[in-house]
Amino acid sequence: MDVSHLLDSLNDAQREAVASPPGACLVLAGAGSGKTRVLTHRIAWLIQTEGLSPYSILAVTFTNKAAAEMRGRIEQLLALPIRGMWVGTFHGIAHRLLRAHYQEAALDQNFQILDADDQLRLVKRVMASLDIDEKKWPVRQAVGFINGQKNEGHRPAHIEDYGDFYLKTHLEIYRAYEAACQRASMVDFAELLLRAHELWLGNPAILKHYQNRFGALLVDEFQDTNTIQYAWLRVLAGDKNNLMAVGDDDQSIYGWRGAKIENIRRFTDDFPQARTIKLEQNYRSTSSILKAASGVISQNVDRLGKELWTELGDGDPIQLYAAYDEMDEAKYITERIRQWVNEGNLYAEAAILYRSNAQSRVLEEALLYAQMPYRVYGGQRFFERAEIRNLLAYMRLVSQRDADAAFERVVNTPSRGVGDRSLDAIRHLARATDISLWQAAHRIVDEKQLPGRAVNAIHAFIELIDALDKETQGAPLPKLVDTLAEGSGLRAQHEKEGGERAQTRLENMQELVTAAGSFNPREDYTFSEPSDGQPSVSLLDEFLNHAALEAGEGQGDPEEDCVQMMTMHSAKGLEFPLVFLAGMEDGLFPHSMSMEAPGRLEEERRLCYVGITRAMRQLYLIYAESRRINGKERFNRPSRFISEIPKDLINEIRVKQTFVRPANQMRSTFAQGEVAGTNLKLGQRVTHARFGEGVILNSEGEGSNARVQVNFPDAGSKWLMVELAKLDPIA
DNA sequence: AAGGCAAATGTTTTT
DNA sequence: CATTTGCCTT
Numbered sequence: 001m002d003v004s005h006l007l008d009s010l011n012d013a014q015r016e017a018v019a020s021p022p023g024a025c026l027v028l029a030g031a032g033s034g035k036t037r038v039l040t041h042r043i044a045w046l047i048q049t050e051g052l053s054p055y056s057i058l059a060v061t062f063t064n065k066a067a068a069e070m071r072g073r074i075e076q077l078l079a080l081p082i083r084g085m086w087v088g089t090f091h092g093i094a095h096r097l098l099r100a101h102y103q104e105a106a107l108d109q110n111f112q113i114l115d116a117d118d119q120l121r122l123v124k125r126v127m128a129s130l131d132i133d134e135k136k137w138p139v140r141q142a143v144g145f146i147n148g149q150k151n152e153g154h155r156p157a158h159i160e161d162y163g164d165f166y167l168k169t170h171l172e173i174y175r176a177y178e179a180a181c182q183r184a185s186m187v188d189f190a191e192l193l194l195r196a197h198e199l200w201l202g203n204p205a206i207l208k209h210y211q212n213r214f215g216a217l218l219v220d221e222f223q224d225t226n227t228i229q230y231a232w233l234r235v236l237a238g239d240k241n242n243l244m245a246v247g248d249d250d251q252s253i254y255g256w257r258g259a260k261i262e263n264i265r266r267f268t269d270d271f272p273q274a275r276t277i278k279l280e281q282n283y284r285s286t287s288s289i290l291k292a293a294s295g296v297i298s299q300n301v302d303r304l305g306k307e308l309w310t311e312l313g314d315g316d317p318i319q320l321y322a323a324y325d326e327m328d329e330a331k332y333i334t335e336r337i338r339q340w341v342n343e344g345n346l347y348a349e350a351a352i353l354y355r356s357n358a359q360s361r362v363l364e365e366a367l368l369y370a371q372m373p374y375r376v377y378g379g380q381r382f383f384e385r386a387e388i389r390n391l392l393a394y395m396r397l398v399s400q401r402d403a404d405a406a407f408e409r410v411v412n413t414p415s416r417g418v419g420d421r422s423l424d425a426i427r428h429l430a431r432a433t434d435i436s437l438w439q440a441a442h443r444i445v446d447e448k449q450l451p452g453r454a455v456n457a458i459h460a461f462i463e464l465i466d467a468l469d470k471e472t473q474g475a476p477l478p479k480l481v482d483t484l485a486e487g488s489g490l491r492a493q494h495e496k497e498g499g500e501r502a503q504t505r506l507e508n509m510q511e512l513v514t515a516a517g518s519f520n521p522r523e524d525y526t527f528s529e530p531s532d533g534q535p536s537v538s539l540l541d542e543f544l545n546h547a548a549l550e551a552g553e554g555q556g557d558p559e560e561d562c563v564q565m566m567t568m569h570s571a572k573g574l575e576f577p578l579v580f581l582a583g584m585e586d587g588l589f590p591h592s593m594s595m596e597a598p599g600r601l602e603e604e605r606r607l608c609y610v611g612i613t614r615a616m617r618q619l620y621l622i623y624a625e626s627r628r629i630n631g632k633e634r635f636n637r638p639s640r641f642i643s644e645i646p647k648d649l650i651n652e653i654r655v656k657q658t659f660v661r662p663a664n665q666m667r668s669t670f671a672q673g674e675v676a677g678t679n680l681k682l683g684q685r686v687t688h689a690r691f692g693e694g695v696i697l698n699s700e701g702e703g704s705n706a707r708v709q710v711n712f713p714d715a716g717s718k719w720l721m722v723e724l725a726k727l728d729p730i731a
Numbered sequence: 732a733a734g735g736c737a738a739a740t741g742t743t744t745t746t
Numbered sequence: 747c748a749t750t751t752g753c754c755t756t
Binding site: 734738739740741 | 747748
């Protein structure tokens with residue numbers, strides 16, 4: 001078969017990777033070096049020249065989006081649908097395995113997936129039952145502990161507390177939480193992975209089956225794998241070692257979520273025969289942008305080391321703008337975008353990237369004011385919205401009465417007179433007699449264990465769910481959702497609320513009806529194959545599982561031409577001709593919570609690298625000399641990352657106009673705080689021999705070590721040693 | 732048990 | 747500043 005079309009369009013390194021002989025292979029793929037191309041071509045190559053059946057290929061990604069894109073591109077490349085091939089996320093694949101082997105995994109057939117919110121609620125409840133004070137032991141920390149341990153593959157039994165009170169308490173919570181999950185057959189995200197791993201370790205026959213089946217494994221974004229994911233891959237790879245890992249250590253930005261950048265380094269230890277291939281030619285950005293990115297990332301130690309290069313030429317320099325404040329920053333960005341569009345370009349080619357979601361507000365206002373279309377990505381996802389989760393809980397309850405998480409969520413939503421005391425009683429009974437909340441509620445009603453009013457309220461809820469179940473028997477999915485939205489009283493609740501927010505919630509619920517209508521499990525790649533002859537779950541249950549695993553990013557009109565706004569985290573993997581990195585200030589980026597620890601600072605730096613390398617042609621860095629953060633005026637220094645970019649690549653933009661402001665406005669904003677051990681204070685106007693007149697924005701140190709940041713109309717803001725700079729205060 | 736007002740609290744988030 | 751939490755009152 002002629003397969004030249006698979007290799008012709010590739011460069012040498014890409015070709016080497018695509019056509020590499022069977023065995024372990026590590027592909028270090030720099031930003032914009034065509035890694036998805038390599039992965040898809042590799043799969044096509046395996047099928048067309050190595051003679052592998054699609055059935056024997058497993059490709060793992062981190063996001064549903066990436067999985068869907070990969071599947072689409074392979075089918076395009078092969079010009080035929082690929083049946084039998086497993087392409088999915090780690091979690092999706094683990095889920096599928098557990099469904100197929102639920103007995104060996106010690107789960108009910110109808111085990112339920114807990115998403116992050118369900119998990120938090122459950123841990124909270126577990127802690128309450130253990131009488132652990134939430135004030136002293138933050139729930140989020142306990143959840144973090146549990147997930148952290150699971151990500152490392154540790155069960156409570158594996159953990160030694162060494163008498164440490166912190167460990168001891170968290171271990172107690174972990175143990176109780178695990179018991180609660182097992183009792184109700186609930187599985188959180190980390191558990192999916194851990195259990196899938198244990199499934200194989202504990203069932204050699206099953207493991208052997210999959211080892212035999214999968215002749216080739218491929219992993220995308222390998223730098224983001226955590227310990228258990230990597231262990232899972234190694235076990236599956238078995239003796240064949242036919243594993244291709246594609247990743248970029250410089251783009252590891254999820255360490256705080258358990259990702260182990262070390263896995264990349266370990267790979268060549270674990271697979272000594274592994275070939276390592278570096279993809280260093282970048283097809284995305286101009287040379288200036290790549291050099292800037294390289295300048296920043298080279299400050300990190302212990303990199304595997306890649307040097308990106310391009311044939312696209314230098315391009316424009318990096319533009320640096322010192323904004324007066326966050327409003328000026330936003331205004332400046334809109335002006336540049338206006339110019340960009342006036343030159344005949346699209347809004348959609350421009351992206352504004354920032355470190356934290358809170359920054360989007362001011363930017364949005366400016367875009368709104370400038371009447372530019374925009375779209376904010378990230379933030380709250382569809383299936384995570386409260387109204388959607390409430391409705392899903394009703395659906396779950398109609399399907400499975402014993403779903404405790406769902407019961408707890410909606411038994412009093414909308415409020416129907418089942419308060420904390422009643423709920424406590426139900427929980428106690430359930431725990432004492434080892435039954436579900438639903439059964440406990442039933443018994444309390446039957447035996448009238450509570451005051452009449454409470455019993456009536458609980459009874460009403462039980463009747464409601466039973467009635468809704470009866471009413472929706474055999475109904476198509478969208479009809480069922482619609483009936484529940486109405487019958488639960490959720491719709492009425494939001495209608496009563498009134499206001500724009502409530503209106504959006506109603507629309508979202510309607511959207512869920514629509515989503516249920518277009519839901520087709522056969523199209524869902526995580527279940528595209530009948531699960532080995534096991535009895536299938538109901539369409540409703542399948543929809544609910546789908547909702548848990550896929551948070552639902554796919555709404556909105558991606559076709560619309562609008563400015564793209566998102567965090568730098570969400571921007572990973574994307575590219576834009578024109579990129580603005582907003583809020584380039586120490587404290588914001590790198591974030592103050594990550595500035596101290598060297599390891600975390602390096603991750604921030606990698607995030608900066610990711611941000612810079614999103615840009616194809618033009619890159620703007622903007623910092624604000626003053627910024628309102630949480631209602632307080634802050635005077636941050638320009639981000640240290642800016643100074644890590646070679647000076648000759650940067651073009652500093654000065655707009656003097658922004659400093660011509662009424663003096664009284666300046667005073668009122670700045671006048672507070674003394675610079676200890678000097679005759680200066682913040683907001684003070686001073687003159688400097690060379691830079692002229694300026695205003696003191698910020699200071700650090702005291703006495704002879706004091707440095708002040710002075711904003712000069714012409715020279716911009718400078719950090720000066722008070723002792724050396726000879727600043728003269730002016731009244 | 733529900734609703735209202737003061738106080739506390741602010742990263743990033745593929746599943 | 748803006749949103750969520752928690753206490754307090756009906």
